[in-house]
Amino acid sequence: MRKKTSYLKSPDLLPIGQAGRKITTLGFSFMWIGMCVVLATFAIGGAGVISLPLPMVILATIIGSIAIGLTISLIADIGIEHGLSFPVYMRAPFGTIGTHIPSLVRGVAASMWFGINTYFGATAMNGILNILYGFDNWLVCFFIFASLQLINTALGIKAVERFADLAAPTIILISIWMYAELSNTASAEGRDVWTWAENPATGAAAFTAFLVVIFSNMGFWATLAADIPTISRYIKAPKFERNWFKRNKGALIGSLVALPVTQTFMIIIGAVAYIAVQNYDPVVALQETATGWVLGVLLLMIVLAQWSTNIAANVVPAATIFSNVGGPKFPFWMGVFAAGIVGTIVQPWNLFDVIIPVLLFIGGILSAIVGILFADYYLLRKRRVNVYDLYKNDGQYKYAGGVNVAGFISWIIGAVASYLLPSYSFLVGFVLGGACYYFLSKYWYFQKYKQAEIEDPCDEKYLGITVGRDWDLDAEGSPAALKEVSGAPNITVDS
Numbered sequence: 001m002r003k004k005t006s007y008l009k010s011p012d013l014l015p016i017g018q019a020g021r022k023i024t025t026l027g028f029s030f031m032w033i034g035m036c037v038v039l040a041t042f043a044i045g046g047a048g049v050i051s052l053p054l055p056m057v058i059l060a061t062i063i064g065s066i067a068i069g070l071t072i073s074l075i076a077d078i079g080i081e082h083g084l085s086f087p088v089y090m091r092a093p094f095g096t097i098g099t100h101i102p103s104l105v106r107g108v109a110a111s112m113w114f115g116i117n118t119y120f121g122a123t124a125m126n127g128i129l130n131i132l133y134g135f136d137n138w139l140v141c142f143f144i145f146a147s148l149q150l151i152n153t154a155l156g157i158k159a160v161e162r163f164a165d166l167a168a169p170t171i172i173l174i175s176i177w178m179y180a181e182l183s184n185t186a187s188a189e190g191r192d193v194w195t196w197a198e199n200p201a202t203g204a205a206a207f208t209a210f211l212v213v214i215f216s217n218m219g220f221w222a223t224l225a226a227d228i229p230t231i232s233r234y235i236k237a238p239k240f241e242r243n244w245f246k247r248n249k250g251a252l253i254g255s256l257v258a259l260p261v262t263q264t265f266m267i268i269i270g271a272v273a274y275i276a277v278q279n280y281d282p283v284v285a286l287q288e289t290a291t292g293w294v295l296g297v298l299l300l301m302i303v304l305a306q307w308s309t310n311i312a313a314n315v316v317p318a319a320t321i322f323s324n325v326g327g328p329k330f331p332f333w334m335g336v337f338a339a340g341i342v343g344t345i346v347q348p349w350n351l352f353d354v355i356i357p358v359l360l361f362i363g364g365i366l367s368a369i370v371g372i373l374f375a376d377y378y379l380l381r382k383r384r385v386n387v388y389d390l391y392k393n394d395g396q397y398k399y400a401g402g403v404n405v406a407g408f409i410s411w412i413i414g415a416v417a418s419y420l421l422p423s424y425s426f427l428v429g430f431v432l433g434g435a436c437y438y439f440l441s442k443y444w445y446f447q448k449y450k451q452a453e454i455e456d457p458c459d460e461k462y463l464g465i466t467v468g469r470d471w472d473l474d475a476e477g478s479p480a481a482l483k484e485v486s487g488a489p490n491i492t493v494d495s
Contacts, residue, residue, distance in 0.1 A: 007327035007328060007393075008091075008096060008327075008390070008391045008392065008393065009328065009391050009473065010323055010324065010326075010327055010328045010330070010331070011328065011331070012320070012323050012331055012332040012335075013085055013087070013088050013320070013323060013324055014391075014473060015082060015083035015084055015233075015387060015464075015470065015471035015473075016079075016083035016233040016234060017083060017470030017471075017472070018239060018465070018470055020083075020234070021083075021233070021234050021235060021236045021237065022234055022236070023231075023234045023235045023236065023250070024236055024250070025235075025236070025249060025250040025253050025254070026165075027165060028231075028235055028250050028251065028253075028254035028258075029168075029253055029254045029257065029258035030165050030167075030168035030258075031168075031231075031254070031308065031312045032254045032255070032258035032259045032262060033167075033168040033171055033172065033258055033262045033308075034167050034168060034171060034304070034305055034307075034308025034309050034312065035224075035308065035309045035312055035313045036259065036262040036263045036266050036309075037171060037175070037262075037266055037301070037302070037305030037306070037308075037309060038113075038117055038120070038266075038305070038306070038309050039116065039117070039120045039281060040220055041220070041263060041266045041267060041270060042266060042267075042269060042270030042273065042280045042281065042282055043270060043280050044061070044213065044216045044217060044220065044267055044270065045057060045061075045266070045267035045268060045269065045270030045271035045272075045273075045274070045280060046270045046271060046273065046274035046279075046280025047213075047216075047280070048060070048061075048209070048213045048267070048271060049196065049197055049198065049271040049274055049275060050197065050198045050199055050274075051197060051198075051199060051200065051201040051205070051206065051209040052197055052200075052201065052206065052209050052210065052213070053194065053195055053196070053197050053200070054193055054194050054195075054196075054268065054271050054272075054275075055194060056206075056210060056213075057213055057267060057271055058264055058267065058268065059210075060210050060211075060213035060214045060217070061213060061214075061217050061260075061263060061264045061267045062260055062264055063214050064213065064214040064215065064216070064217030064218045065217050065259055065260035065263045065264065066256060066260050067214075067218055068217065068218040068221045068222075068225060068259075068426070069255035069256045069259045069260055070255070070256065071218075071225050071370060071374075071430075072221065072224065072225045072228050072251070072255045072259075073248060073251050073252050073255045073256065074374060074378070075225055075226070075228050075229065075370060075373055075374065075377075076228045076229060076231075076232035076235075076248065076251040076255070077232075077244070077247075077248055077251075077377070077383065078229040078232070078373070078377055079228065079229030079230065079231070079232035079233030079234075079235070080232050080233070080235060080237045080247060080248055080250075080251060080465065081247070081383060081463065081464045081465055081466060082233075082385055082387055082464040082465075082471060083233045083464065083465075083470070083471060084229055084233060084385070084387070084390070085227075085229055085230040085233060085320050085324070086103065086106070086226065086227035086228075086229050086230045086317065086320065086321070087099055087100075087103040087227075087230075087320060087321045087324035087325075088324065088390055088391075089229055089373070089377075089385075089390070090102060090103055090369075090373075091390050091397045092376055092377075092381070092385065092390065092397055092404075093372050093373065093376040093404055093406075093407040093437065093441075094403070094404050094407040094408065094411075095397060095398065095399045095400075095401075095402045095403040095404040095407070096390075096393065096395075096397050096398055096402045097401065097402025097403055098399075098402060098403035098404055098407065098408065099324070100324070100325050101408075102366075102369055102411060103321045103324060103325070104321065104325065105362060105365075105366070106223060106226060106227055106317065106318075106321060106362075106366060106369075107317070107318045107321035107322055107325075107339070108318075108342060109223055109362045109363075109366070110223065110227075110313070110314040110315070110317050110318035110321075110339065111314070111318045111338075111339040111340075111342035111343040111346075112342070112343060112346050112348070113223075113310075113313070113314045113343075114146075114149075114310050114314040114315055114318065114339055114340065114342075114343035115342075115343030115344060115346055115347075115348040116343075116348045117306045117309055117310045117314065118142060118145055118146045118149065118306065118310060118343065118348075119138075119142060119348045119349050120283070120302065120306055121145050121302060121303050121305075121306030121307065121310075122138050122139075122141040122142040122144075122145045122146075123138055123141075123283050124283050124299040124300075124302035124303050124306075125141040125144070125145055125299075125303050126138040126141040127283065127287060127295065127296070127299045128296045128299050128300060128303070129141065131292065131293070131295060131296045132296065138349075139349075142344075142349070145303070145306075145307075146340055146343070146344065147340075148307070149307055149310050149311055149315065149340075150315065150336050150337055150339075150340045152307070152311055153311045153315040153316060153319065153336050154332075154333040154336045154337070163307065163308060163311065167304040167305070167307065167308045168308070170300075170301065170304055171301055171304055171305050171308070174297060174298060174300065174301035175265060175266070175269060175301055177297075177298065178269055178282060178298050178301065179265075179268065179269055179272060181294070181298065182269065182272040182273050182275075182276045182282070182285060183272055183276075185276040185277065185285075185288075186272060186275045186276040189276065191275050191276070193271070193272050193275050196275050208423075211423065211424070212423050215423060215424050215425065215426055215427060217263065217267075218426040218427070219363050219364055219367065219425050219426040220363060221259075221363075222363040222364065222366050222367040222370060222425075222426050222429075223362070223363050223366050224313055224317075225366075225367075225370045226366050226369045226370050226373065227317040227320075227321075228251075230316060230317045230320045231312065231316060231317070232251050235250040235251055236250060237249075237250060237465055238465075239465050239466075239468040240465075240466070240467070240468045241465070241466065242466055247465065247466065269282060270282070273285035282298075282302065283299065283302055314339070314343075315336055315339050315340070318335065318338075318339035318342075319332050319333075319335030319336040319338070319339050320332065320335065321335070322334075322335035322338045322339065323335040361419065361422070363425075363426075364415075364418040364419065364422060364425030364426065364429055365411075365414075365415035365418055365419065365425075365429065366429075367414070367418055367425060367426040367427075367428075367429030367430045367433070368410065368411050368413075368414025368415050368417075368418060368429040368430065368432065368433030368434075369411060369414075369433065370426075370429075370430055370433075370434075371410075371414060371429060371430035371431060371432070371433035371434030371435070371437070372407060372410055372411060372414070372433050372434055372437045374430075374434050375433075375434040375435070375437045375438040375441075376407075376437065376441070379434075379438050380438065380441055380442060380446070380451075380454060381451070381453050381454060381462075382457055383463065383466075384453040384457050384458070384459070384461075384462030384463055385453060385462055385464075386451070386452045386453045386461075386462060387462075387464070387471045388471075388473065389452070391473055396449065396450070396451055396452060399445075399449050400449075404445065404449075405445065406437060406440035406441045406444065406445035406446075407437060409436065409440060410432075410433050410434075410436035410437035410440060411433060413432055413433065413436050414428075414429040414430070414432040414433025414434075414436065415429060415433075417429060417432045418432075
């Protein structure tokens, strides 16, 4: 009689081997260029220049972006080293069943961001069609735009990268033009974009405003910092490379160069838009300052950017999470459309002012998960993972009925603290969540539920690409044997 396949072994969630890693260093950087062009980024810039001059907002953004970029790069190693997605690795700090709760929080948040960004892009698309053909129906544009993005994502990760390769250069050129248009408008109103502030803060108030901009940039990307392994497992990396920086070069260049540079420039556009017309939304600002084909071309950048942002930062992570919850009978492409349905049901066009604060709050509580992932992967397991047991119902990650209690206690403590200190939510959540998890696991929970890679930290057994291994679940009978990367399984999501 054939043994029933574990629901944990959904084909779309198996480790990605060397042959399945399709994203280049340049491709990942281009993905970042698109991901940074979102309404919430412009809002940070617009809010910043209320109290601070633009140079101070820029400095705070650079600091915050580099800090979160480093955090993202650290967590990305989970995907690069072992080829594991976010919901699968979360089985280690939260349990094979427990992983679903924090993962679904991220999945629903990503779906809601998909809805918001699609609405934002649809208004720009509607503006273009209105200029060209006199068509004016943003709701029709919303469904057309959503469908195009979902189909693009369902075609696989290579299709996502190809679109980013196409969109990124266009976004760069048009955004420079957009900045020039908005700056001219501000100058015509007699406002110097580099010195103007609506209500200039001084002393301690200015320092607090400076910190708020730093942590706003960090908190905004806390969601992606948590589930970056879902994307990073597709980034090309050299095998048998023990130097962490060389092995993670693709993720580092994207997160420490492309992210800070693009994020800063989009913060500037949001700030200049606010200085020019007292509205950080560039769609609204451009419709007040530009006309005709010039406006159409500038709005095209918004459409391309939302498309690029959504498929990489929102739909791929959400679809992977939903596939994890649904099991083998719920493949990646079904998760893609589930994300689209959730993002539409919340009606972002009616709840826009409510959804963004809710999502930023979720970003704050997810910062505790980032801290837990860091403590679990680097401090406790020291990058070694018993990958085979992540796919077993009765393996070491079953814990108490499939739940790691230490993980949930730490998450609650970190999340509550980040809620009480919203201006510093990422830092507070990260530190408290990670610290609590480290001490609870090391001195309590892992004394009760022994972890093989901690008890026997053997490179050959528990490291991945560093020792040249693709994790092949068909070969789990001899876990110490190295497997050549040329024999890696072909993952459905990348086909």
